[in-house]
Structures are given as C-alpha cells and as structure tokens.
Amino acid sequence: EAQVTQNPRYLITVTGKKLTVTCSQNMNHEYMSWYRQDPGLGLRQIYYSMNVEVTDKGDVPEGYKVSRKEKRNFPLILESPSPNQTSLYFCASSHTPGQGIYGYTFGSGTRLTVV
C-alpha cells in the first residue's frame, strides 16, 4: 500500500530533550515536506526537500532541522524542544512538478507535547 509513515503518533517530552520524528514513504517520491498544524492557523511548512541531499527552509523553520540522506526518509529533528513547538506535525510527499501536479500524500500525523 502506498503510504507515508510517521513515528511516533504521540509524544510527550520535556523542554530541551532532543527528539526525532521519523517519516518514510514507499512511493519513490522526490519531494518531501514537513508541516505543523495549529488551531486557527492551518498548516504551515517547516522544511522541504526536492530530492536526496537537497533541503530548504519553509515558512517556520526556527528550532527544527531535517536531513535527506535517502530518498524514502525525511526525519524531523528538534534539538532543543520548547513548549511553543507543541503542535500536530505532518510529513507529506509528492512527485516533482515535471511529473504532474498530484497533490501531496500525507502521513497520519505526530502529536507532540513539550512540557
């Protein structure tokens, strides 16, 4: 089944404790992206990657890091989480524009609480 898999689904952590949220897709998509969803704000892009070893900042990158060493994986790293990073996070992937506009395939989300 074609899908984007995120782990964990739920995570409670303390301020300053480094964490990684994993994202993996099995559709051979070139493009991957991380969004955070907050009430009344919709989804805002954190980082994106056009292909392996090619990443760039989105609209709200502060406090986050990403890497793209393999095509299928795009982990989100919070090196020193703070309470304002409490949010619902989504990983998404799609083919590149040259193959048409397909829209995104989303993961099921990771609900992160930083206390």
Added chain:
Amino acid sequence: AQSVTQLGSHVSVSEGALVLLRCNYSSSVPPYLFWYVQYPNQGLQLLLKYTSAATLVKGINGFEAEFKKSETSFHLTKPSAHMSDAAEYFCAVSDPRFSGGYNKLIFGAGTRLAVHP
C-alpha cells in the same frame, strides 16, 4: 505573496442539506488549487484539485468545486450532506511559477464541518 482565506471556521448543516465551504485565494497568476479533508485523528486526504483544465472539478465522496477567476474563489460544494462528511476541510493553493518551492502548498486555516441529524 499567495494566501488562502477560508470563510467560516465552523459550518453546521443538517443531513441532506447543501454543503458550501468557501475559499478565496490571492495570486497574481492562475494557481493550482486543492481541497483536502481531515477526519479525526487522521492525516489529510486529497478531495479534489484544479490544475488549469476544466473549471468545475469533481472529487471523491460527491464533492465538487468551481474555479472562478473573476472572483478568485474555489468554493467546495456537495448537494446532500451525510453524517460521514463531518470533518475539517482545508483549501490550499500552489503557485506554478516558483521553481524553488514548486510543490509548496499554502493552506487556509480550515473549516470544521458538523452534520447534524
């Protein structure tokens, strides 16, 4: 800069009634437009998309949307609401000119649809 405005953060309809969820965008060129649905505790699922072909776009679950350039709108409709349509709906826009963030979607704030018996 592109932006998306969804009028009404909450919409409530009776089962069997018309569903109308409003979306207006700002863009200097005709964009690509999308509607996504999010059911509780799930990720977002693509309902339909407009990519400069037919202006009336049909999607899954009986939903459709019409691109109106003169009104910069892309409202989502369904003739008859079902209880299973209760969810949050997001309108999103993508600008085909931006090569760096070509696939970047800009989302509206979302509209939560409630369907009551």
